[in-house]
Amino acid sequence: MAKAQxxxxxxxxxxxxxxxxVTFFAGYPxxxxxxxxxxxxxxxxxxxxKFIQMEDEIASMGAVCGAALTGAKAITATSGPGFxxxxxLIGYASMAEIPxxxxxxxxxxxxxxxxxxxxxxxxxxxxxxxxxxxxxxxxSPTSVRETFDITVKAFNFAEKFRTPVILLLDEVVGxxxxxxxxxxxGDVEVIxxxxxxxxPEDYQAFKPEADGVAPMADFGEGYYYHVTGLVHDYKGMxxxxxxxxxxLIDRLHTKIERARDEITIYHQDYTDDAEVLVIAxxxxxxxxxxxxxxxxxxxxxxxLLTLVTIWPFPGEVVAKAAAKAKTVIVPELNxxxxxGEIERYVPREKVVSLTxxxxxxxxxxxxxxxxxxxxxxx
Amino acid sequence: xxxxxxxxxxxxxxxxxCPGCGNGILLAAILRAIxxxxxxxxxxxxxxxxxxxSRASGYMNFxxxxxxxxxxxxxxxxxxxxxxxxxxxxxxxxGDSTAIGGNxxxxxxxxxxxxxxxxxxxxxxxxxxxxxxxxxPMNAKATTAPFGHIERSFDIAALAIAAGATYxxxxxxxxxxxxxxxxxxxxxxxxxxxxxxxxQCPISYGRKNKMGTxxxxxxxxxxxxxxxxxxxxxxxxxxxxxxxxxxxxxxxxPEYTAEYDKLIARVAKKGGK
Numbered sequence: 155m156a157k158a159q160x161x162x163x164x165x166x167x168x169x170x171x172x173x174x175x176v177t178f179f180a181g182y183p184x185x186x187x188x189x190x191x192x193x194x195x196x197x198x199x200x201x202x203x204k205f206i207q208m209e210d211e212i213a214s215m216g217a218v219c220g221a222a223l224t225g226a227k228a229i230t231a232t233s234g235p236g237f238x239x240x241x242x243l244i245g246y247a248s249m250a251e252i253p254x255x256x257x258x259x260x261x262x263x264x265x266x267x268x269x270x271x272x273x274x275x276x277x278x279x280x281x282x283x284x285x286x287x288x289x290x291x292x293x294s295p296t297s298v299r300e301t302f303d304i305t306v307k308a309f310n311f312a313e314k315f316r317t318p319v320i321l322l323l324d325e326v327v328g329x330x331x332x333x334x335x336x337x338x339x340g341d342v343e344v345i346x347x348x349x350x351x352x353x354p355e356d357y358q359a360f361k362p363e364a365d366g367v368a369p370m371a372d373f374g375e376g377y378y379y380h381v382t383g384l385v386h387d388y389k390g391m392x393x394x395x396x397x398x399x400x401x402l403i404d405r406l407h408t409k410i411e412r413a414r415d416e417i418t419i420y421h422q423d424y425t426d427d428a429e430v431l432v433i434a435x436x437x438x439x440x441x442x443x444x445x446x447x448x449x450x451x452x453x454x455x456x457x458l459l460t461l462v463t464i465w466p467f468p469g470e471v472v473a474k475a476a477a478k479a480k481t482v483i484v485p486e487l488n489x490x491x492x493x494g495e496i497e498r499y500v501p502r503e504k505v506v507s508l509t510x511x512x513x514x515x516x517x518x519x520x521x522x523x524x525x526x527x528x529x530x531x532x
Numbered sequence: 533x534x535x536x537x538x539x540x541x542x543x544x545x546x547x548x549x550c551p552g553c554g555n556g557i558l559l560a561a562i563l564r565a566i567x568x569x570x571x572x573x574x575x576x577x578x579x580x581x582x583x584x585x586s587r588a589s590g591y592m593n594f595x596x597x598x599x600x601x602x603x604x605x606x607x608x609x610x611x612x613x614x615x616x617x618x619x620x621x622x623x624x625x626x627g628d629s630t631a632i633g634g635n636x637x638x639x640x641x642x643x644x645x646x647x648x649x650x651x652x653x654x655x656x657x658x659x660x661x662x663x664x665x666x667x668x669p670m671n672a673k674a675t676t677a678p679f680g681h682i683e684r685s686f687d688i689a690a691l692a693i694a695a696g697a698t699y700x701x702x703x704x705x706x707x708x709x710x711x712x713x714x715x716x717x718x719x720x721x722x723x724x725x726x727x728x729x730x731x732q733c734p735i736s737y738g739r740k741n742k743m744g745t746x747x748x749x750x751x752x753x754x755x756x757x758x759x760x761x762x763x764x765x766x767x768x769x770x771x772x773x774x775x776x777x778x779x780x781x782x783x784x785x786p787e788y789t790a791e792y793d794k795l796i797a798r799v800a801k802k803g804g805k
Binding site: 177178180199200201202204206208209210212213214215216217218219220221222223224225226228242243246372373374375376377378379380381382383384389391392 | 541543544573574575577579589590593594595596597598599600601603605606607608609610611612613614615617618635636639792795796799800801
């Protein structure tokens, strides 16, 4: 029988990773993500898994890539400055199609900023932090329980699409404690990467199947292949061929794009008849839902769309939810990062951007007041 | 080439190295070491960084990873820790391993991870066109040291020993047979092994420093190298301008992945998850 327990978001992330089958962690300590490392340092060896605190953030990302190539489900946890350092190798993992999970418990930046303050300043870094073009999956849970579920999803997406997956927590979700009831281990859907079935001599590690993803052999099994960050052919060998380059870069996008419906996770509260729609994500959702309920009590038809999947950006979901609304309010703990993306799907004159970047959370009334104003109330 | 052809990806050849480059000699020496030890091809992984040397992995028919600038040892640490039964051999250049990868180098040595690292040391960044590296000697010229280099260079062996490596050796492209023996011993060592493999870059380094042809540079290796066994009989002034080759250091220390396995045995939950 599953029992209720008091748990922190970062702890739910670590426990979710274990439920998804994680066997390897490499990381470098940084506030406010450290509990993920501390818990996995204690838990992983108990199950035969490996934990290593590397000499820096870059090394951590390299070790994660290396471990994943042997078949391990690998994870690292960091915060904004460390996420920046990891970017080159996150791009490598995209290019070499190495499944792994990168947790970024965001803090206020730029630079070392405010280490213990909540922020949502890495939304664009998650998308564009690494050089070049690539498809990106980034997920941002809103609660402790959802952090567990979304961590499992992050691993599943990483394995299924052979790609790094970014888990964007914010300090509120990471450090908040809530009572949760977690599912029994048998009730958690766990997806493992496709493995090759044919003879090793025929194996082409980067030759996609119909879903755009190639089966992946573990190092040590006898399926020899070359892994490189260079543009490469189906066997992994470097190539200068232009057509092949286009095909590869296309596929890094399309293998994720074509699964958009499966990857897109969102919640809707009171959106059916909403005249004022709030779109929020992460910890900000919590003040937003309080504001929406309060607005309803005051007779304003307000609704909330919560985006858990940030990338690929769920533009169609946003467009549909916003179609009937007169006003769309977007509160974010940054200077206005996701609102620009929303404006690509919602007429700009309907959009109100609420920003806060002083290290404090939105209070519900800060979202309620613009809802009331937009809804014609007092 | 006899005996080592089976370890080459013939479809990936010809290689991209310049005529006269010593990297092919080093590659062959490493493959001979693998052959001599009879390593299981399936259980052997080659990891390289970026640069001329690091293209070697692509020509080798194993599970091979051509990583990012300076990061070969980080990937190798992840591979070895996740699957300790694999033999992991790291190929990297002097700039790759001691400049951008310098931090990883000292920490891999400190942990004494069971990896064998062969540093293709040609004293220069060859692929990017001859800029100075931490191994470029003082006063030598490079495209970014047009008036002569004013930094002191690293002694890779001393650095590795100080950081905790348990096997340290130096060879050259000229002494290819010796190099094979040194790599064999490095792989046999249960811990972090470093082989400083001096090689010639006639195009980006030799030409700028008036060292003559590739053959002249090989002759320079022959004439400048002193076998470690001979050093004790030599006066300090006889060693000026020379470098010592052979097995330079060996020690026994706890190996990281073995220690981790012991940790697992100590804390593992009975009955699994």
